[in-house]
Amino acid sequence: MSSTSTDNSTPSTEPSKVTGQYHSVKGTVVETIGNVTGATTWQQSGKEEHATGEAEYNAAQAKAYVEGAADRIAGKKDAVVGAITGDKVQQLSGNAQHDKGEAQQELNKF
Helix, strand or coil: CHHHHCCCCCCCCCCCHHHHHHHHHHHHHHHHHHHHHCCHHHHHHHHHHHHHHHHHHHHHHHHHHHHHHHHHHHHHHHHHHHHHHCCHHHHHHHHHHHHHHHHHHHHCCC
16 A cells, blocks of 8 residues: 555655645546445545645645745744844844735734
8 A cells, every 4th residue: 555655746754735636536537436336446546646635735734834824924023133233134024924925824814
């Protein structure tokens, strides 16, 4: 069974929303075909692929949310340092990074 997981084209270290969603939908289709035809191996295979796809999607979503939090923190720090030192470019850049991180978190809420 482990040999099938090494055949994935996506590295397991980097979860992807797109790949996760693809495998989730593909698994559902395979499971449905198994249900219609009575092929229990297809049913089981489809369930497993769907679950794997959902797990990858959720992992990618969590990763993006955490990255957004990191951008918010780093951006806030740069904005404050820029304001204290009078560096308007650093302040504006920090505010932009903070806003980008906030938007990324909003898109990846659970």
